[in-house]
Amino acid sequence: MPEPETGKPDAPAQPAHPHTATLKRLEQSSGSLAAQAIARMDETLPWYRAMPPENRSWIGLVAQAGIAAFTEWFRRPDAPQAISTDVFGTAPRELTRAITLRQTVEMVRTTIEVMESAIDEVAAPGDESVLREALLVYAREIAFATAQVYAQAAEARGAWDARLESLVVNAVLSGEADEGAVSRAAALGWNSPEHVCVVLGTAPDGDSELTVEAIRRAARHAKLQVLTGVLGDRLVVIAGGRNDPLAVAKSLIGPFAQGPVVAGPVVPDLLAATRSAQAAAAGLKACTAWQDAPRPVLADDLLPERAIASDPSAREQLVEEIYRPLEEAGAALLETLSVYLEQASSLEGAARMLFVHPNTVRYRLRRVTDVTGWSPSDVRSAFTLRIALILGRLADGDPQL
Template identity: 30%
Template sequence: MTAAGVGLGQLLLALDATMVTLVEAPRGLDLPVASAALIDADDVRLGLSLATGAADVFFLLGVDDGDVLGWLAQQARAPAAIFLKEPSDAVVMRAVAAGTAVVAVEPRARWERLYRLVDHVFEHHGDREDPLYDSSTDLFGLAQSIADRTHALVSIEDVQSHVLAYSASNDGADELRRLSILGRAGPPEHLAWIGRAGIFDALRVTGDVVRIDARPELGLRPRRAVGIHHAVADRRRGPAFAGTIWLQEGARPLAEDADDVLRGAAVLAARIISRLAAAPSTHAMRVQEVLGLRDADRTAVANAARELGIETDGHVAVVGFDGADASVRLAEVLALSASAFRSDAQVAANASRVYVLLPDTGRPAAVTSWIRGTIAALRSELGLTLRAVIATPPTGLAGVAAARAEVDRVLDSAKRRPGAIGQVTSLAESRTTVVLDEIVTMIGADDRLVDPRVRELREGDPVLADTLRAYLDSFGEVGAAAQWLHVHPNTVRYRVRRIEEILGTSLADPDVRLVLSLSLRAL
């Protein structure tokens, strides 16, 4: 995850004390940070993520004190900050001595939620400076503006009730709000009551403000909420539900016009969410330029790579994953895994496909192992069935766009012939299948390239057409064709003679066999 840069203090302010607490910042809070990476205990022990050059901020997942101290000692350049749960005094002292800030993460916080929030801050912190938009085009900024106007604690959630942004917390936050920000599910009795009250249903179908009374026995303070809806191309379907804005009453009573503020905020939030969905961040555009998913000349690609911290003459690997499942944010899920494997990994999505760019791999076996492990983990944990294709351009960065196109060729063929291509493969491994599939697809798209005699044979006598396919695929061996068709060899001989009579040609001619075979496959 990489961006143009934001002050460490700004980042911590956005994350709020509910999620993180600053322990020490030896170089101050104005230190610019623009990228983050995840490292787990296995990465540290196996030495897979020792270099800090490609990231400013590191999330240390489940790494014990001894490994953290060893990891810090091996860094040629001190990270700007490390985030970890319950840092020990020894870790704090070593980090401060190296000039690294230490941020304590709330023990109940989910790392994927923290990563998503940091990603949002990095990618969109400059939105409010964009003259094309008004002053409330950042979801965090909008949440804080609502809070300031209504005296409430505000959170903005997507359609799956994932928190996208929130206002600064205070002592008035109840347990449901704290757990929501931390990425934990709210207490089951809370959610069950909200569901039974029909609140979720009301938010999805109407733009009216919904009021929720306090439930002292559940520890719930009074709330108000409004659904976020935006227009869709087909106006007959009505506005589409895009999320919810929640107001929790804090220490002060809500402003008298809180309902009006909420309704206006829902309109602004819909615009922001629609814009963010339609216009990728600067970081996303840079990755797309390097991968050739966005038009860019050679100079622009080199500049984009430089911004991303990718060496122009180093080894790279491009991995394409394909797996359409609207219920899972595949790009985010794969970004977590890729960043844990390589802190300088870059991720871009295009429709159902997600591409991972791994700079300076030098270890193809390790890359393949990571791909297989990721596919297995996502199948086990999320029920996803993914296919992956890897390409390693010999020309480094200059060949990345071509490598991505190579990956797409294999994935396209795999969609048309899923059983013929492996789950983890490359163009070199699948070349025969891919090339044949592309030839047959091209022929099938142009009626002039399909022998009309084959079409007539299929329509007039499908049994003879199947016999012709079996005979050609068996290289003219009658016995093999008969076994395939489960008939007597004499039956195949008789059918072949009939086919030659109907087609008016001899199957002994290799050119005839080639044209007929391709036509059969195209049909």
């Protein structure tokens, strides 16, 4: 009685491998080859010997996986294979941080050299050249796979670092900087420089990553540490390492778009950088009122514009750093400055109104400069002093101002 037909065609027979004997010997030798590769690494690579046992164990697994992947690749060289997954997928992601790309290349080279030295023993008679050529091609593929693994790790780390840096910059600008922000900054390589300032300006159009990288290049050239980011249309740079905010801004100004660039005052650390950021932001907002402002400009040079634009910190700074010291220095200085700025605008005119010699007025104005750091004879400084006088009188009349 004939067998019933199932309707399913017979599966095609797999073609015999052209180098069956060599493939079989390669499968049998994979364990010993891996052991030889690990022994060679222990003998020739000092960094391997110095690693913790756990990491050496993972590297051993990678070597074994590499030899096994070569065996499979030799079995089916035309089949699509993900060598990076076959070889490096056995190790945890943290291993790419534990060993450098150079060390990984040395590990792969050592393993390939061990396999190459064993070709005459592993290959069946007559297959030596075939196995050697296959190993050369596989070495090229494993080199590309190694580069891919580290490129992906670097890309992932770069994306994570960018998010982390954005969190730190946002925290500083919003006044929410705390020890957590300091820890995140430390993870990005920020080593807590003594002098910190914030520089603000308009971000250029285009790829923000290119702008950030340009800032980093300028910072490296100026030997500054920076945390930077593009927030909306603003380019924010937190810079550390120099006690001159104007020099810092000048060294980093290249990547900024056209428009004002404002440097906040120097503060001692990242936790205090919010004060510098707020001053720079207020200065950037008020800078349009000073059409001849230099580029870059210090936030402290914009104190009168900031005060008129309702910046409470600028008002307080003008009163505390100009008006109060003059008040404490004596009524004569305040009176002389007031008459000079608001009525006479000349030494002789002020002297006549005060019934004193012009040299007395000249001496008192020099004292004003010594006490405040602002010269009444300079037009810009005179404007700042006048705003400070107005705010001081308002504060005396209403302590809440």
